[in-house]
Amino acid sequence: MNNIDRQYKELLLDLIHFGVDKADRTGTGTKSIFGRQIRHNMKEGFPLLTTKKMAWKTIVTELIWFLRGDTNIKFLVDNGCHIWDGDAYQNYRKIEFERIMSQNDGEYLMGKEEFIDKIKTDNEFAKQWGELGPIYGKQWRSWERNATRNEKIVEPGVYKKQIDQIANLINELKTNPDSRRLMVNAWNVGELDQMVLPPCHYGFQIYTRELSIKERLELWDKIPDRNIMDFPTGPVSEEQYHEVLDKLGVVKRSISLMWNQRSVDTFLGLPFNIASYGLLLMMIADEVNMIPEELIGNLGDCHLYNNHIEQAAEQCSRHPYKLPTVHVRDGIESFMPGDIILENYESHPAIKAPLSN
Secondary structure: OOHHHHHHHHHHHHHHHHOEEEOOOOOOOEEEEEEEEEEEEHHHOOOOOOOOOOOHHHHHHHHHHHHOOOOEOHHHHHOOOOOOHHHHHHHHHHHHHHHHHHHOOOOOOOOHHHHHHHHHHOHHHHHHHOEOOOOHHHHHHHEEEEOOOOOOOOOOOOOEEEEOHHHHHHHHHHHOOOOOOOEEEOOOOOOHHHOOOOOOEEEEEEEEEEOOHHHHHHHHHOOOOOOHHHOOOOOOOHHHHHHHHHHOOOOOEEEEEEEEEEEEEOOOHHHHHHHHHHHHHHHHHHHHOOEEEEEEEEEEEEEEEHHHHHHHHHHHOOOOOOOOEEEEOOHHHOOOHHHEEEEOOOOOOOOOOOOOO
16 A cells, blocks of 8 residues: 555544534535644655545646745636635625625626636626635745834835745755755745635745765666766765766755645545645645655644535545656746646546535
C-alpha cells in the first residue's frame, strides 16, 4: 500500500469511529477530531490519491489561479474548474436577495446554473459577481501594507505597497536557502471580513538542506548521458567531490514544504490540498533547481460531513495502486494546465459527494 493513501484512510477511519459530533456553519453536521499530521516523501511518487479518481485538471487549474494572483472565478470557470462556484453564488444570493426583496419590481434571483453561465459570457457581470475578495491569490502575490513616508508613491493618493510573497520566497531560496523565514501566509486578519471564505489552508513554510555526496552521486548516476570520465581517478576530498558535481550540474539541495490548515473537509477537500501542495512543492523545486523531498500537512479541525460518511467507508474498503509521477515544464511560471504533465495514474472510480457551502 502506498504511504499517502494509507495515512489518508487511517484518518478517515479515525473520524468514522472516534469523531465527535459537531455543528458547523453549513448546517450539515460533522464528525470531528483535532490535530493530525500527514507526511509524504516525494521520492515515493506524486501524492495523488488512488483509492478514488481525482480531478487532476481541477487541482492544477486552482493552483495556477492562486499563483496568478487571481481572486475572480472567471479564470476557473473558463477552464472547467467549478470548486469555487458555490462560494461566489452564495455571495451573490446574499447581497441580491435583500436588494430584490426591498425593490419588489419583478426582478428575480438567478439560479446557480444561470449565474455561472453569465459569469462565462458577460465580462462586466463576472467582474462584479465573480470576485471572491482578497483570498489566497491576493495574499500570496499582492499582500498590502501601508507605505512608509520615504517610499515612492506610484499614484497620488495611493498609500499602499504590495508584497509579492511568492517572488520574495523564490528570491530568498536562491540567495539564502538556509533561512528560517521561508514562509507564505494567507491569514491576513485585516482583510478576513472582505473574503467570501477565510483561508482554510492559511500558510506554508519551506525548508531546504544540502545533499550529501552519496545522494548527489545517486542523482548523477541517473543521468542517461553521463560520462564516467568526468570524474577524477585519484583520491579526492569531500569538497573536491562537491566541486566536480557542481560543474556537472548535479542538484545540490533538497526542498520540503509544510502547510498549515485550520479547517479540513477530509473527504472532499483534503485530497485536493495534499495534491495541490505537492504540486506547489514541485513547481518551487523546479524554479530553484532543488529536489522535492518531504511534504507535510499540519491539520487542525479535521471533519467528515455527515453526508460523506458512507462514501468515506467505501473509499476505506479499496486497495491503493502505485502512485503516479508528475513533470513540471516551467517551474513557478507554469501558468496553464498543459504545463503540468501527469503520468501513470491508475485509480479506483470517483466517489461523488455533495459540497457544503
